Amino acid sequence: MRVSTVDIIRLVAAREIxxxxxxxxxxxxxxxxxxxxxxxxxxxxxxxxxxxxxFDLGIVGALDPLFEQAVVSxxxxxxxxxxxxxxxDRGAAEQLVEDGDVDAVLMDTHTLxxxxxxDGVLRTIVEQGRQQAALLGGLADAGVDLADADQxxxxxxxxxxxxxxxxxxxxxxxxxxxxxxxxILLFLIIQINGSSLLTGxxxxxxxxxxxxxxxxxxxxxxxxxxxxxxxLLAMAQxxxxxxxxxxxxxxxxxxxxxxxxxxxxxVGLVMFxxxxxxxxxxxxxxGSMATSMEDAxxxxxxxxxxxxxxxxxxxxxxxxxxxxxxxxxxxxxxPTAPFAVPARVAVGAMSPLAVAGxxxxxxxxxxxxxxxxxxxxxxxxxxxGKLSWRGVLQAEPVR
Amino acid sequence: MLELTRLHKxxxxxxxxxxxxxxxxxGRLLGFLGPNGAGKTTTMRAVFxxxxxxxxxxxxxDRQVSQEDMLRFGYMPEQRGLYPRxxxxxxxxxxxRLHGMTAAEAATAADLWLDRMGLADRGGDPVNAxxxxxxxxxxxxxxxxxxxxxxxLDEPFNGLDPLGVAAMSDVLRDRAAHGATVVFSSHQxxxxxxxxxxxxxxxxxxxxxxxxxxxxxxSTRHHRVEVRLAGxxxxxxxxxxxxxxxxxxxxxxxxxxxxxxAALLATVSAQGQVERFAFEPPTLSEIFxxxxxxxxxxxxxxxxxxxxxxxx
Numbered sequence: 001m002r003v004s005t006v007d008i009i010r011l012v013a014a015r016e017i018x019x020x021x022x023x024x025x026x027x028x029x030x031x032x033x034x035x036x037x038x039x040x041x042x043x044x045x046x047x048x049x050x051x052x053x054x055f056d057l058g059i060v061g062a063l064d065p066l067f068e069q070a071v072v073s074x075x076x077x078x079x080x081x082x083x084x085x086x087x088x089d090r091g092a093a094e095q096l097v098e099d100g101d102v103d104a105v106l107m108d109t110h111t112l113x114x115x116x117x118x119d120g121v122l123r124t125i126v127e128q129g130r131q132q133a134a135l136l137g138g139l140a141d142a143g144v145d146l147a148d149a150d151q152x153x154x155x156x157x158x159x160x161x162x163x164x165x166x167x168x169x170x171x172x173x174x175x176x177x178x179x180x181x182x183x184i185l186l187f188l189i190i191q192i193n194g195s196s197l198l199t200g201x202x203x204x205x206x207x208x209x210x211x212x213x214x215x216x217x218x219x220x221x222x223x224x225x226x227x228x229x230x231x232l233l234a235m236a237q238x239x240x241x242x243x244x245x246x247x248x249x250x251x252x253x254x255x256x257x258x259x260x261x262x263x264x265x266x267v268g269l270v271m272f273x274x275x276x277x278x279x280x281x282x283x284x285x286x287g288s289m290a291t292s293m294e295d296a297x298x299x300x301x302x303x304x305x306x307x308x309x310x311x312x313x314x315x316x317x318x319x320x321x322x323x324x325x326x327x328x329x330x331x332x333x334x335p336t337a338p339f340a341v342p343a344r345v346a347v348g349a350m351s352p353l354a355v356a357g358x359x360x361x362x363x364x365x366x367x368x369x370x371x372x373x374x375x376x377x378x379x380x381x382x383x384x385g386k387l388s389w390r391g392v393l394q395a396e397p398v399r
Numbered sequence: 400m401l402e403l404t405r406l407h408k409x410x411x412x413x414x415x416x417x418x419x420x421x422x423x424x425x426g427r428l429l430g431f432l433g434p435n436g437a438g439k440t441t442t443m444r445a446v447f448x449x450x451x452x453x454x455x456x457x458x459x460x461d462r463q464v465s466q467e468d469m470l471r472f473g474y475m476p477e478q479r480g481l482y483p484r485x486x487x488x489x490x491x492x493x494x495x496r497l498h499g500m501t502a503a504e505a506a507t508a509a510d511l512w513l514d515r516m517g518l519a520d521r522g523g524d525p526v527n528a529x530x531x532x533x534x535x536x537x538x539x540x541x542x543x544x545x546x547x548x549x550x551x552l553d554e555p556f557n558g559l560d561p562l563g564v565a566a567m568s569d570v571l572r573d574r575a576a577h578g579a580t581v582v583f584s585s586h587q588x589x590x591x592x593x594x595x596x597x598x599x600x601x602x603x604x605x606x607x608x609x610x611x612x613x614x615x616x617x618s619t620r621h622h623r624v625e626v627r628l629a630g631x632x633x634x635x636x637x638x639x640x641x642x643x644x645x646x647x648x649x650x651x652x653x654x655x656x657x658x659x660x661a662a663l664l665a666t667v668s669a670q671g672q673v674e675r676f677a678f679e680p681p682t683l684s685e686i687f688x689x690x691x692x693x694x695x696x697x698x699x700x701x702x703x704x705x706x707x708x709x710x711x
Contacts, residue, residue: 208480
């Protein structure tokens, strides 16, 4: 009987994937992430209703045609539909407001009757209407012909903002949004899979099945299989999250998907794989050092600290100021580069050469982390008790 | 043939193995005995390369053990272990595949061994849903599912009820009869005596005595005598005889191996009507006590070297 290393890694990876797909923690983590991603995309759209606002405004007494003209044009400027109706007296006004038939009633030129509060847009419309009506009145008194009043009142297109990079404000916001999404995605995927690697490794160690496995499989083969399986799962998760995020975006039209170059996508994927390999291999070691989940809180603590720090540092320090020294430094530190580089590439703050440099640094660190993990894992996985990071570095690896 | 030669292994100040050698031959069962902490588990782990030896060689079929050789080994560690949430059948098939079987062979072998263990209808159950005894059976099946040429079992009888012990004994005899080399450690010396062809007793990482069961028995300087007189009155021991036991009038003496049984019987007969008289080589348990200096019950007290995080 023969079995190649590739076969062993494939078998271990397949078991790992099969096990995760039946693991409640993993499935819940994935589902929660999906919800978070969808919420990030459609949340703002839900809050900022794109449908034109529509208001019913009552006015006590006779309608001043100047005011009517001004308020309607103010509503147009606010992109709102406004319906006016005449109301007999205060009693009728109260009735209409309380019944919800109108949003507010203008009692006289400066009193607005509402149930408890007035919509800000409606208030703006009324105030602008008053000012413009007064202005028009003044102009008429000064002898100006108001035949061109419509033209005077017609809304002006909003101010257009142009960035020095040649884009618009929306482009910058969208790119920052993508940077944030990429950072959140990587973080969540590392967290979910890091913790499932931790649990899986502890289960193998505490159930002692690992000694049975190591009767025929070498520790590094077992670790490679586990990491391969988890890596495939993480890629599938990434595809799922990105797919669902894009689907949610297509549904609500939250942002225009940039026609990203293959290069930018490639950078994102490469940094994802490298970052994931770096963190997941160390999570596996943390699991092999522990004998229970309580132990693991301690052994994985430094890693969680590192990944949360890299994540927060990127969100707080890199996304808003992608050209800062801080952001540049984070791009070349292996634990933070997987977060910082895609975020900076998304906002166009890195040259291809800088990206290549950061990728090489991270790749070297990832290879070293996996090799170190193989050594530490084989030293820790058969030890009887809990090991510290210092202890595992001094422990003797088997096979 | 498995040959371990002059194995040395230290954990800090503790010598877990101190020049231990062991030979195990195909078709034979080797019982591996010693008090806790004597180095049995370390020796067994060394066969699978799970211990970094300071010195010594592990050879199989006259050559260094290769990764490929190890696929033909079956291992049942002292600390039992299976994936708790994985179905028993799938688990056996998985282990069989890791030992080089094809998917089809592995599925067949898993079914076959579940059936042999009387668990044919439990293959789909997760291991943690099985009773303790049934988990033990799956554990044994896990060591056997790929039909290994060398079986190394660390305390395979621990935690088994008498039926389980009988089933385990049958399986081990069967594997040896099929030409496998079988090495197992045990604290149940009566079992080892009933089952083994060869015996190796170690203490403090060193061999104390080894050989076939008969050789080991013959090597001692003592024989045991069991006597019971009618009425249960204990007979008085002749000079030069150690009285080592008395249970309900059944008296056990330790006598020099060259003592004359006829003379002893005559002495006893003079004291009353003899209901039972036996003159035989010592039991393994007595040999163990004689060569190790303690009874195995005493040595059972857990004192594994946990300080180093390693069970030796």
